Each structure stands twice: as C-alpha cells, then as structure tokens.
Amino acid sequence: MxxxxxxxxxxxxxxxxxxxxxxxxxxxxxxxPDSLYAPSALVLTLGHGESAAAAGPARAVTLTCAPGASGSHPAPALACAELRAAGGDFETLASGTGDVMCTRQYDPVVVTVDGVWQGKRVSYERTFANECMKNSSGSRLFAF
Missing domain, CATH: 1.20.5 (Single alpha-helices involved in coiled-coils or other helix-helix interfaces)
Known part of the structure; x- marks a missing residue:
C-alpha cells in the first residue's frame, strides 16, 4: 500500500x-494584448484662416507612429521621431525657432492634430501668422 x-x-x-x-x-x-505598443494614430490638417472652424482644412494627412511609422505624411519616420523626442508635446514642436527670416505679412495658417498619441486622446490647434512662420519652426511634423 x-x-x-x-x-x-x-x-x-x-x-x-x-x-x-x-x-x-x-x-x-x-x-x-494584440500589440505591445500603445496606439499612436493622428490626423493632421492645414487650413488658411484664423481658426480651424473658420478655415476648414485645405490639406490633411495621416500619421501612425506605433508600432511603425506610416501614413500619408510625407516624412512619417522623421515626424514620429520628433514627436517622441518632444514627449508628445505639439506646442514644443510648433514653437521651435529655425534660421528662417519671414515677412510680417498676415495671412493666417492653422494646423490641427487630432487622434491618439501613445494611447491617450489628443487634440491640438495652432494658428501661425503665415506659411513661412509655420515652416520656420523647423518641425517635420507640420511640414506637409
């Protein structure tokens, strides 16, 4: 036993x-989970006017950063790298100063960012005095 x-x-x-x-x-x-990455998918728009509501989008691109950079943005890898380096702070990227001299002509351009960044809902709007001022930030994120 x-x-x-x-x-x-x-x-x-x-x-x-x-x-x-x-x-x-x-x-x-x-x-x-299906993925080890938090979703990061954005829609960026550009319009001419003082606000997104008044301007309406003239151009729009998509940007997906996780798990890989893709979308209709002309430089998705560079834009995603800049956004990661800035910690997802759009204002930091829009406020950068490049070595560009711009005229004082007032022809407002508004950019918007809507979507999800690293799993969190984001919405951002910024009005620049003109297209040159938008481009002078030096950010690849807003260069579309």
Missing amino acids: RNTARWAATIGLTATAVCGPLTGSALAAQAA
Missing part, C-alpha cells in the same frame, strides 16, 4: 511539473 501512495504522489507531482507551465503559458497567451 505504501508503494501505491508513493506512486500516486510521484505521478501527481510529475503531471503538475510537466503540465503546469503549459497551462500557465496557454492562459498567458490568451490574455496577451
């Missing part, structure tokens, strides 16, 4: 040791 109990305990421990990790990994595989 002692051998039967010993064999039962041995078989039970062996089954637990062999099948336990398989069961745990199967459960972990079922609970795993």
Whole structure:
C-alpha cells in the first residue's frame, strides 16, 4: 500500500511539473494584448484662416507612429521621431525657432492634430501668422 501512495504522489507531482507551465503559458497567451505598443494614430490638417472652424482644412494627412511609422505624411519616420523626442508635446514642436527670416505679412495658417498619441486622446490647434512662420519652426511634423 505504501508503494501505491508513493506512486500516486510521484505521478501527481510529475503531471503538475510537466503540465503546469503549459497551462500557465496557454492562459498567458490568451490574455496577451494584440500589440505591445500603445496606439499612436493622428490626423493632421492645414487650413488658411484664423481658426480651424473658420478655415476648414485645405490639406490633411495621416500619421501612425506605433508600432511603425506610416501614413500619408510625407516624412512619417522623421515626424514620429520628433514627436517622441518632444514627449508628445505639439506646442514644443510648433514653437521651435529655425534660421528662417519671414515677412510680417498676415495671412493666417492653422494646423490641427487630432487622434491618439501613445494611447491617450489628443487634440491640438495652432494658428501661425503665415506659411513661412509655420515652416520656420523647423518641425517635420507640420511640414506637409
């Protein structure tokens, strides 16, 4: 009788040791998210006027940064890299100063950014005095 109990305990421990990790990994595989990256997908628009509501978009591009850079933006990889380096702060990118001299002509240009950045909903609007001022920020994000 002692051998039967010993064999039962041995078989039970062996089954637990062999099948336990398989069961745990199967459960972990079922609970795993679809992606390891938080979504980052943006729509950027450009319009002529003092506000997005008054201007209406003249151009629009898409930008997806996670898991890889893509979209209709002319330089998605550079724009995503700039945005990551700025910590997702659009104002920092729009306020940059380039070595460009612009006229004081007032012909307002408005850019908007709407979408999701690293899993968080974002909405941004900035009006520049003219197209040259927009381009003088030096940011590839707004160069479309």
